[in-house]
Amino acid sequence: MSPDSKLHGKFCGTDVPDVITSVFNNIRIEFKSDNTVSKKGFKAHFFSDKDECSKNNGGCQHDCINTVGSYVCQCRHGFILHGNKHDCKEAECEHKVHSPSGTVSSPNWPDKYPSRKECTWAITSTPGHRVKLLFSDFEIEQHQECAYDHLEAFDGDSDSAAILGRLCGSQTPDPLVSTGNKMYLRFISDASVQRKGFQATLHRNGGTKLACM
Template sequence: MFVKFVLDTSICKANTSGFVMEEVIECENQNHDACGGVIEYPNGTITSPSFPALYPILKECIWEIIAPPKHKISLNFTHFELEGTTHQHTDCGYDSVTIYSKLSENRLKRIGTYCGNAIPPTATSEGNALRVEFHSDKSVQRSGFAAVFFTDIDECSLNNGGCQHECLNTIGSYMCSCHNGYSLHENGHDCKEGECKHEISAPFGTIYSPNFPDLYPPNADCVWHFLTTTGHRIKLIFNEFNVESHQECAYDNVAIYDGESESSSLLGRFCGDKIPYPISSSTNQLYMVLKTDKNKQLNGFTAMHSTSCGGYLRATNQIKQFYSHSRFGNHNYNENMDCEWTIQAPPSSNVQLLFLTFDIESSENCTYD
């Protein structure tokens, strides 16, 4: 079993070699109304004064979370109960929490103002500073809020991440992509012209065969490599399909592989004018190849790709992370999700699972989420 605790040193600085429960309680009791301050830790927790007891009246608190240059800060609320209507995030004239992205010493960009008891969405700073303001009036009091924050370097902010065209910042990493008509070089940063290769990391979209709806070219060898967040799968649904027919698809064909290359397991090889069945990968990568010969050409295909939660993960002796949904850190998970992960270790080994962030709708017996 893994146990992880965070000592909120913005509330009380004590012996950092551990903690003694009596000392923590005494310190918190002495400072139960203290709030706000400048925080320069890479991750941690902030709470309303007196949390989880009722916050005091007429309180003004300001936290400024400062990350190193070229980093961004994300803030996730784990508890939220302020004066206001059930799902009120507008007209918060009584008690409120307001979050700003601090762009410079005298320039703030408001992300949102929140009250009521609905959990606010994840807030991410534009730069390396995030400001949180809490206000309470002289009447109704509630239990307040608790939120966790973490920082992540924005690799794209320095020299575009070394990408020749587009740089997409992700949690803990980044990805390069290319403009239309170009494909990503094997070095993962440069873009090359004239090749029919597509690196796709967007969570959803539409793909087309070359020249669609006109005829695809002869002697084509086109590749679509789909990559999504670890712990999720790629789903591919064809809307139109018209490729030269052959009993064994020996002329023109579309082949789809469950992984990162043609050496991965083959999920299907298709030709003719019958629309293929929906395809789902078992991991976070899918590889599709269109091959044509020099003879007959048709108008090809269109297909929609999307990301599905869940899938197969292989455990190794290296620590790996996976996420509840593909847009974790920037958006809440969607409604009506049904996700299942299979994590397999080598024979005679165990799988150890440690949650780093956990924020799911609370209900008795967990009947909702």
Template sequence: MKSACSYDYVLIQNDEEMEERYCGHYNSLVYTSTTNRIKVLFVSDNAIEKSGFMAYFITDLDECRNNNAGCQQRCTNTIGSYQCECENGYVLADDEHNCKEGGCNLQLYDPEGEITSPNYPLNYPKGKNCNWHFVTTPGHRLSFSFEEFMFEEHNTCKYDHIEIFDGGSNDAISLGIFCGSDVPPNLQSSSNQLFMTMHTDASVDRRGFKAFYSSICGGNLKAEQTVGFIYSHARYSDGKYEKKMRCEWRILAEPNHGVNIRFAQFDLEREANCEFDYVEIYDGDEILEEHRVARYCGDKLPPSFTSTGRNLLLLLITDESEEQKGFIAEYQSTIPGTIAPFTSTTRRPPREPIINND
């Protein structure tokens, strides 16, 4: 069965512009429309037959539209109910509607967002040690910038300060220690993780900080014996890729090994010569015509490829017109001339099913 579900499938249409197509095997699937209408279309061809599907539907009132359902900060509608949520640095109170100051050891998995120091815009508390661990989609990096920054002054930032690390813990390489009133420079991670610590002592307090983080496609990746993953865009599970993207992934294997890459899902704008949205594979770490292996678009899974040396480059280009679902690629280190097993189960974002190809 093709990755774009071209043979037997169920099409769910929310409005004229929003639709989702499903095929393969699902243990469960929940679809919520954004309007008061939904259309379900079932299509089958004259070849393979399967057992089909069973579905239930209910109507749901969005309680969040009425005075935020009484939630002090954020309200999320759920099927048959709603849920109050709090901004970073706060936790839900016992009444499940109001928010109170919470701990400051946070793990953040959204591809982009805003964070502030505890109590912001008021002064941060004294005697605090806080940690923020940022994790974005595999195959992407994190960009971090401060809008406001105000800490106790010291020439070596001995007292109140923040420190940012290029990785998933404070054992990673430090990108800098910052204090005072000078806004730190914009920072970027080399992988899909960043780690930030904040320390305040028992004396002076200041306003603290307000910062933003976002995801950047591309980067330098290391191929190992275990499978690594690349997603075409950071919000792969939520929608289509963006327009005017240019993403370069440079993958390096261990000495005397090559990089094997295969696509688990693939859906780019279809065009006979792949001139609009496309993926290119290069046998090396430079974008040179003599190193280009192939260019792919459409919805057919490209064949797997193993580089002749340690380096492989994957390039994604999208234009300003049509968008599609994108791709999931898997890569690992392998000995050139052999076939990588890819025995591990493909990891996908929440709500992203595994499509079984017959």
């Protein structure tokens, strides 16, 4: 066994190990016993498994994931798998988020967002808690009044609620916090400049409940 060989596992007991797949086209198995207790031992079947992703990415437009005896295609964020199971198409951009925590990001992040896009996120957290939006990455076309590409946040369940902020540029914004358990986000891109976009995490506001009135 060469010193750079990968050890897939060292097994004993009665639990059946998971399927073992070699990295290359060979595998070495070693069995050792001492001079005390003897048991039934083991029996295993081996077979060759083709790596369908190694040639032409398996025909997948985005990511090819090799599995035992087959493979599957996966799409990057902002896209969904086409009916042909290989190509990717843009996902619908209206999101409803019902969770005390999670992640939101612009379409195709961390790659450039597409042009002429409008996406919304209607976020609802646990009753009695606020929604806190904390940005980890932010890069949207710069404009003094954010008149071109921009992200808007509203303090409620639609764009008719009070606005919390209209954001653009490359400076990471301060966290946004709603007054209730709902926040509405709207991202708009125009036909010209595209940037990396944004990613942010959602939190309940420190788990602190709102005071009862």
